Amino acid sequence: MFDPERKAESLAMDRVRRSLAEAERVVVLTGAGVSVESGVPTFRGEEGLWRSHRPEQLATPAAFARDPRLVWEWYAWRRERVGGCRPNAAHRALARWALSRPGVLIVTQNVDGLHGDAAIEAAGDRAPETAAWPIELHGSLFRVRCTGCGERRPHVAPIDTGSRASLPRCPDCGALLRPDVVWFGEPLEDRTIGRALAAARGCDACLVVGTSAIVHPAASVAVEAAHGGAVLVEVNPDPTPLSPLAGVSLRATAATAVPRLLGGPNEAGPA
Numbered sequence: 001m002f003d004p005e006r007k008a009e010s011l012a013m014d015r016v017r018r019s020l021a022e023a024e025r026v027v028v029l030t031g032a033g034v035s036v037e038s039g040v041p042t043f044r045g046e047e048g049l050w051r052s053h054r055p056e057q058l059a060t061p062a063a064f065a066r067d068p069r070l071v072w073e074w075y076a077w078r079r080e081r082v083g084g085c086r087p088n089a090a091h092r093a094l095a096r097w098a099l100s101r102p103g104v105l106i107v108t109q110n111v112d113g114l115h116g117d118a119a120i121e122a123a124g125d126r127a128p129e130t131a132a133w134p135i136e137l138h139g140s141l142f143r144v145r146c147t148g149c150g151e152r153r154p155h156v157a158p159i160d161t162g163s164r165a166s167l168p169r170c171p172d173c174g175a176l177l178r179p180d181v182v183w184f185g186e187p188l189e190d191r192t193i194g195r196a197l198a199a200a201r202g203c204d205a206c207l208v209v210g211t212s213a214i215v216h217p218a219a220s221v222a223v224e225a226a227h228g229g230a231v232l233v234e235v236n237p238d239p240t241p242l243s244p245l246a247g248v249s250l251r252a253t254a255a256t257a258v259p260r261l262l263g264g265p266n267e268a269g270p271a
């Protein structure tokens with residue numbers, strides 16, 4: 001039987017698919033929601049609580065200065081959780097899409113490394129630092145930064161949080177290492193956010209997936225794109241402050257909607 005709602009939905013989907021396919025430059029902005037179907041919780045639900053601490057009480061320079069062991073314990077727990085997660089159909093579709101055509105930039109607020117994992121999977125023997133490699137606005141759980149000399153390096157080894165003395169230290173200067181993530185109250189790195197905003201200002205389409213769009217300046221990436229005349233497409237089961245700016249808001253989850261939007265193999269592949 002003819003279902004007018006389904007018909008309208010499929011026409012909207014066709015329209016979005018076409019505008020994304022035809023856009024010369026596309027910025028993709030993702031947030032915690034893109035990783036939910038990989039098993040990574042957002043900060044907002046019940047699961048975002050850890051031993052009854054709120055992230056806002058742990059992800060701050062003041063919390064680290066007061067109790068670095070507690071903060072490292074939380075990060076060690078998050079690393080362990082995320083370490084067992086794999087990219088889902090949305091990360092994979094985005095990585096394949098970015099590799100298959102020019103002009104796509106993936107910008108993420110996530111620190112879970114799953115876009116990078118998907119880029120490595122999609123690139124095969126090619127260097128992963130290709131078009132599918134994301135700009136990580138808020139850093140990475142799997143990198144550390146020295147609180148003394150500022151040196152950054154990858155770090156995936158288990159963290160011994162048994163005592164303050166066992167916390168990881170800089171091999172160069174001996175100071176405490178901290179997670180290389182942007183904490184509440186800290187500025188984003190100029191070069192990183194600058195690159196994302198410049199791309200947003202010059203893009204024809206902006207695909208926003210799984211972000212509540214309340215953390216700035218990350219959300220400004222989508223706002224700048226819309227103000228510059230780009231078509232804004234949002235994938236989120238719930239409305240956000242960006243919804244009124246979006247040409248189309250798909251009320252669906254990332255792993256179902258993104259592969260359908262971008263096409264290609266395994267369109268409806270498992271998460």
Ligand code: NAD
Pocket residue numbers: 030031032033034035036037040041042043044109110111112113138209210211212213214215235236237238240252253254255
């Ligand atoms: P957020 O928690 O504020 O918002 C998540 C959004 O995702 C919500 O709008 C929600 O409706 C939507 N969502 C939930 N399930 C979804 C699904 N299956 N598909 C699509 N969308 C879905 O996240 P945010 O906007 O990224 O901001 C939170 C901050 O916390 C960020 O700065 C980020 O660095 C950090 N964070 C990162 C991770 C991660 O790395 N995976 C996890 C938690 C928090």
Ligand code: ZN
Pocket residue numbers: 146147148149150151170171172173174175
């Ligand atoms: Zn150092």
